[in-house]
Amino acid sequence: MTDTPETWIILGASSPMARAFARRRAADGAALILCGRDTADLDRDAADLTIRGAAVDVLPFDTRDPASLAPILARAEAAPGPINAAVFVGAMPPQEDIEADPTRLSGTVTDNFSAAAAFLLHLAPLQAARGTGAVVGVGSVAGDRGRLGNYVYGAAKAGFQTFLSGHRNRMGRAGIHVLTVKPGFVDTAMTWGLDGLFLVATPDAVAADIDRALTKKRNVIYTPWFWIGIMTIIRMIPERIFKKLQV
């Protein structure tokens, strides 16, 4: 660790994965900027993370409100040392709801892809100027192949993952490490009470995997690791067969 504390901007900081990730950063004594909609609740996280050793700010962020970016970027610019960003935003409305009301598509794309991508594009020059730093982008195994149950969500995540791939290509030249995280089933409100889940990971296990991947400067990880096998098989199924499957 350097003398200047690391700064981490965490978007979607109320998500259980983000909370687990932030606690790990707090143990390192990082400066944290928690961004999300429910700032009253984030104030509770801020209190907790402060007790755990972090210096914490809370700023409102709403994927649907582009104006909420400016104060976050201003706060980032004021931070000393490397600026890191971890993006946990996302929402999975039921596919049937989007099919019944296709106008909900663009909101799903905003929540899972474009809002986060816009933030990272705005942040890029600030990060590059410091010459070191990291980006953690959370996608999903659902982004690897479109399927019956959630293909709008999956398509938005796929868009975000493709964006991260290009962003890595660009930012790597400026010394910024970009990590794509593809979680499988994680035990959060999104999966609470859903049927047919298996091998559900805890949010803290995902955060631990992200930690390891940051240390090792990995590019893309599946978490838990065995999802790489599951998704390799799913990607290999020919389209003429896949289109008839209920997976």
Next chain:
Amino acid sequence: MSLNTERYTGWGRVLGASGRARPEKAGELARFAAQTPGPAIGARRAYGDAALSSIRPAVQTTRLDRMLAFEPETGILEAEAGTPLSQILKVLSPRGWMPPVLPGTGYATLGGAIAADVHGKNHHHAGSFGSHVRGVRLIGPDGTARQITAESDPALFAATLGGMGLTGIIESAKIALAPCPALTVDVAERRMAGLSAFLDALTASDATFSVGWIDATATGAALGRGILEEAEFTTRANPFVPRHKPPKPVPIDAPGFALSPPVVRLFNRLYLARIPKAGRRRTRPLTAFFHPLDGLKDWNRLYGKRGFHQFQCVVPPDATEALHRMLSAAAASRLCSPLAVLKRMGPGRAGPMSFPMEGFTLALDIPNRRGAEDLITGLLDRCAAAGGRVYLAKDSLARPDHIAAMYPELDAFRETLRAADPERVFETDLARRLALRGAP
């Protein structure tokens, strides 16, 4: 808020219920409490039905686990109810503070520790958990939360300490932590030849922490033999401490023979033989000493899919004859597992339904096999006759008449609940089985 309709169980996995919400934000808990109020549950480390609600959906607080305020000078900590005690220990022990009372598992939440008024290996000095609680933010049946203290609402506050969650949803609480002078303890372990020697040693012990492991398979002259552990905080600088390993999961339900009588007898004999005749001393990290079983995550699966019961009672100091009879009955049943604990208890208790009382407490894990219910019912009868009481957080088989005999303040508790929750919104399966709210 979406409900998980999968069956959930108490730690013993015999009794279950379904219908749980699990808020991740404080606002979601407030909405749940306002719209569909029901009892709160925590990490579900209670063995029987204390954390089960079959009629109304329960709200599981495990994702509301944030420490909200901490005063490093006084050790006063305010935290959300779902905060596990192990987190408080982990984060604050390096800064010189720890939970004043630690039960056998660190997974227990702050809310659960208050609701069960848990005790630890220092009960004879420190009293129960509830006596260190300074204030509780309690959500009532109308969904409104308010701060209650011993001064503001004496009856409701006391009834909440050890009240098994029946007074309302504990949203957060303020507790006085205890100084933590070291990150390790020096543990002295001695073999105990039999019950009377064991009880004498427990009575004579003045150690800060003490606990006894008992071989519940031993009979005759060896009845009640075991190991007495006494511990003090390490005082020398820089002790060597073995690295603490992360918990290992138990991946599958163990087969039935894993805890069959010959296996348990053999295990217990070897476990006892580990300790040299002259005793031994070891330096242990706090977690390893306070929560030895937490190193094996989901160890309840070792009992197989039929699960197990735990029987824990406390009897007055002079009721040693009753303890002798209980242990004889347990050994004769050939049902006991290696997990059997004998401890001395002090008088410290916080509320009308608190378990602790001055005397000796005995805890036995009993696999859910034929004869288990008869054995436990017999133990309950003996306990009641000896003027003792059963621990509600562990119980799954007692009857209302047992509880009425064991808890003399039950009527006052009922009175407080009639005012606090007239519609019985927070009634759990335990409360229904034991008629804790009185006749319907």
